[in-house]
Amino acid sequence: MTGHYFGFLIYLVMGPLFLIGLLLLIGGTLFCGKKEDIGRLTIEYIEEELSRPGRFTRIRRLLSLTSVLTFVTLFIVGVVTYTSFHYTESVSFCGQFCHTVMEPEYVTFQNSPHSQVSCVQCHIGAGAEWMTRSKFTGVRQLFAVAMDTYPRPIPTPLEALRPERATCEGCHRPEVFHGDKLYVKDRFLPDEANTHVQTVMVMRIGSGGYSGREAHGIHWHVSEEHRVSYVGSRDRNTIRQVVLREADRDPVVYGRAGGVFPSGGTEERLMDCIDCHNRPTHVFLTAGEALDQKLITGVIPREIPFIKRQGLAALQRKYPSQEVATRAIANELMEWYRREYPEIVEGRNDLLKKAVMGIQQAYIENVFPEMNIDWGTYMSFTGHREDDSGCFRCHNNEFRTETGRTITQDCDACHIILVEDQPARDIREILKGL
Ligand code: HEC
Ligand code: HEC
Ligand code: HEC
Ligand code: HEC
Ligand code: HEC
Incomplete structure (x- = not known):
């Protein structure tokens, strides 16, 4: 038997059965207390026995036996409750129990930089409110799996299990990032030699601004002073309106000029990490x-x-x-x-x-x-694969303010491309040759 089914058997079947058995036992003792031999330790029995001087030691022994057994039982109950709770929070339960359903997310998770972070650290995070919400939706999901009514593929965003800014910021703090970073992207051409080519670029990681430092570059979006929000389709692939709010200034509204917009949009949403890093761990490649x-x-x-x-x-x-x-x-x-x-x-x-x-x-x-997950079913928002995807959902020509201002499309605002798809060389040669 594989580990996760064993865990399920112990924590969610045997554990609860033990507790039910215990309740039946207590119930039995209370309701059948009048009958001899079963109601050994009722109050009447103890009173009667105590009034007989010779029986006193026996009673004392019985009482200590009872307390020891009670402690043992409470201990088991405690351990079962605690471990069952933790079992439902484990990567094994979330990722492997409903095998087919979660396999895509589990496999991609395991091949990602976050494979040592547990599912619940991102999907539930700290706080009782999210935990309760997740347990309720969890029960509903178990039914959907049992009845085979779950959607394929699973649509994002997951409203009740939404990773939010606070969960990422438990480990990452973009307000203290700063500066640029060199990215080298390796690629192979579809020719006979499978020629190795590279794109080398300086990525303007930037910062959210922190104790006097100015927000700049890509993580400018996460600063408190410049708040970007948007209205878009439910899957966030299409954006209709972008609003920039800055202290002491009127909000700047960018509208899509004459764009056709699919119905079923969302409320205005303040942009956070997930609006770019929607695939930090479930990384589906092309x-x-x-x-x-x-x-x-x-x-x-x-x-x-x-x-x-x-x-x-x-x-x-x-x-x-x-x-x-x-x-x-x-x-x-x-x-x-x-x-x-x-x-x-x-x-x-x-x-x-x-x-x-x-x-x-x-x-x-x-x-x-x-x-139903094919190449490109889940697209990443961190770059721009097509004209209207990722960053270009907003950074494109169509969004304009009333005065005609657009959202920047300057390539160098986001990255400086040093070489593009050039035969691979020693990186020092590339940098010296510039
Ligand atoms: C590093 C944080 C992180 C971890 C760890 C993580 N997830 Fe996710 N998960 C996300 C994000 C972000 C999304 C996309 C949310 C969005 O777009 O609104 C997501 C989406 C999903 C989805 C919806 C389908 C999809 O791919 O968009 C499922 C199902 C899911 N996660 C299951 C899991 C399971 C199971 C685990 C553990 C094996 C796990 N996640 C671990 C961050 C995480
Ligand atoms: C429990 C801690 C933890 C949480 C929570 C967490 N991360 Fe990470 N993150 C890590 C670690 C560890 C790495 C790996 C660092 C490395 O390999 O250099 C990482 C790496 C990354 C990277 C760099 C990936 C790469 O390809 O190098 C990004 C981007 C990132 N995380 C974004 C996020 C986002 C967005 C969230 C919230 C949904 C999040 N992280 C939540 C710990 C965490
Ligand atoms: C406007 C889009 C955007 C937003 C919003 C955003 N990021 Fe990023 N982030 C990027 C891009 C683009 C990169 C660099 C390219 C990459 O890693 O794919 C990056 C890089 C990172 C890295 C790797 C940094 C490094 O030095 O390698 C981490 C960690 C990270 N972001 C965390 C976060 C967290 C946490 C938040 C939310 C508080 C956040 N980001 C918000 C776009 C964004
Ligand atoms: C929801 C809409 C939206 C998305 C998505 C978005 N941006 Fe932006 N971004 C804005 C707005 C609005 C501004 C401010 C207007 C301007 O200066 O053009 C901005 C400004 C910037 C700036 C200039 C910051 C400065 O110092 O002035 C950079 C760099 C940037 N974005 C990078 C990115 C990258 C990289 C991505 C994708 C990973 C991205 N943005 C995705 C809306 C968005
Ligand atoms: C709003 C920010 C932004 C703008 C504007 C922008 N890019 Fe990018 N671009 C990105 C990000 C972010 C990535 C990296 C994504 C990743 O980590 O894979 C990227 C990646 C690339 C890549 C490398 C793709 C690869 O994987 O090899 C090329 C080439 C590129 N951009 C060209 C351009 C050109 C040319 C322009 C100007 C017309 C431009 N970009 C404008 C944000 C931007």
Whole structure:
């Protein structure tokens, strides 16, 4: 039996059964107290026994036995309550118990920088109010899973389990970040040599401003002095109106010029970490990113010609399940290499097998057909993959104030691109050559 079902059995089945048994026992003792042999320790019995001088020691022994047993019982009850409560807060319960439902979030979580942070640290955080809310929605969700009525994929945001600014700020404090940071992005071209190219950029991380320091750069949005809020669609992919409020100034309202807007919008929402970092831990990559990551870490050997191009083609087909996908990906690739590069299938079969496994892994870690999660189902808001995504949901030409002011689209406000998709070199050479 795997760990999480064992935990479920102990904490949520055996524990409560023990408690029910105990209640039945107490009930039985009270209601059947008049009958002999069962009602041993009723008040009447004790009074009667006490009035008989010779029985006194027996009574005392019985009483101490009772107190010891009571303590033992209370201890077990305490431990069961405590551990059951903690079990429902564990990563194993949240991530693995309803296996299919939570698998995508659990798998991506495990491959992320937050794999050592527990689900509840982000989804519930401190405070009794959130905890109570989460337990109520939790019960509803258990029913949805039991009745098979849950949505696939699970829509975000999760209203009652919403990570909010305070939960992130328990560990990160963007108001004390400062300055810029060098980002190197590795990529591989879909050519025969799988050419390794790099984009090198200075990311203007900036700061939320703190004890006299000015807010600047990307984390300018989290400062108290400049409050950005917006009205948008429920999934936050489309934004209708942006409002900037600053001390001692009238609010600046940016409206979308003539934009068509889907119905079912939200109330005005103050922007926080999640409006950019919506994927801090459930990081679903695109097929290209997933392959680049496997190639740069050597999980997929770069020596196999056209492995990026062929891998991408195999990954992007539709499959009904991960099992079918892994088989089909292996078949397709082996067939192609047998036809086009028989010398590799003969001479370097180990390397090719390794590459195939890496490509299968890229699929399994990001696509979950059982939950209708394909490449790009959950998009990150931290960059801009398409014209109107991520930062460009607001930083685009369409938003204007009455006086015609737009939200900045200056590339250098966010990052300075030093080289873009250039053949990889030693970073010192790139920096010296500028
Ligand atoms: C570092 C913080 C963090 C941790 C740890 C974390 N999550 Fe999340 N989770 C988020 C954020 C942020 C979202 C997206 C919220 C939004 O967009 O409103 C999210 C969304 C989700 C969703 C909705 C579907 C989706 O992908 O958007 C599910 C389900 C979920 N998390 C389950 C889990 C489970 C299970 C665990 C533990 C295995 C976990 N989370 C751990 C931050 C976290
Ligand atoms: C319990 C502590 C904790 C909480 C809560 C937490 N984080 Fe983190 N975060 C970490 C740790 C630890 C790292 C990893 C640092 C590293 O690997 O360098 C990290 C890394 C990050 C990174 C850098 C990721 C990268 O690719 O290098 C971002 C961005 C981030 N967290 C955002 C968030 C956001 C947004 C939230 C709230 C939803 C959050 N974190 C909640 C501890 C936490
Ligand atoms: C306007 C969008 C935006 C908001 C709001 C925002 N961030 Fe960021 N943050 C970014 C971007 C963009 C980066 C750099 C690129 C990346 O890490 O993907 C970044 C980087 C980070 C990092 C990594 C810093 C480093 O030095 O590597 C952490 C940690 C982080 N943010 C935490 C937070 C927390 C916590 C909040 C909320 C209080 C927050 N951010 C609000 C956009 C934002
Ligand atoms: C909800 C709308 C919204 C989103 C989403 C958004 N911004 Fe902004 N951002 C604004 C507004 C409004 C301003 C202030 C107007 C201006 O100066 O253009 C601003 C200003 C900035 C500035 C200039 C700060 C300064 O020092 O004046 C930077 C840098 C920036 N944003 C980066 C980003 C990045 C990076 C992202 C995506 C990760 C992002 N923004 C996403 C609304 C948004
Ligand atoms: C509002 C802020 C903002 C503006 C304006 C902006 N970008 Fe970006 N851009 C980002 C962020 C944030 C990332 C990094 C996301 C990440 O960490 O992957 C990025 C990433 C990139 C990348 C690297 C993509 C990759 O993964 O290789 C390129 C290239 C790029 N931007 C080009 C541009 C150009 C050209 C412009 C001007 C027309 C521009 N950007 C304007 C915020 C911005």
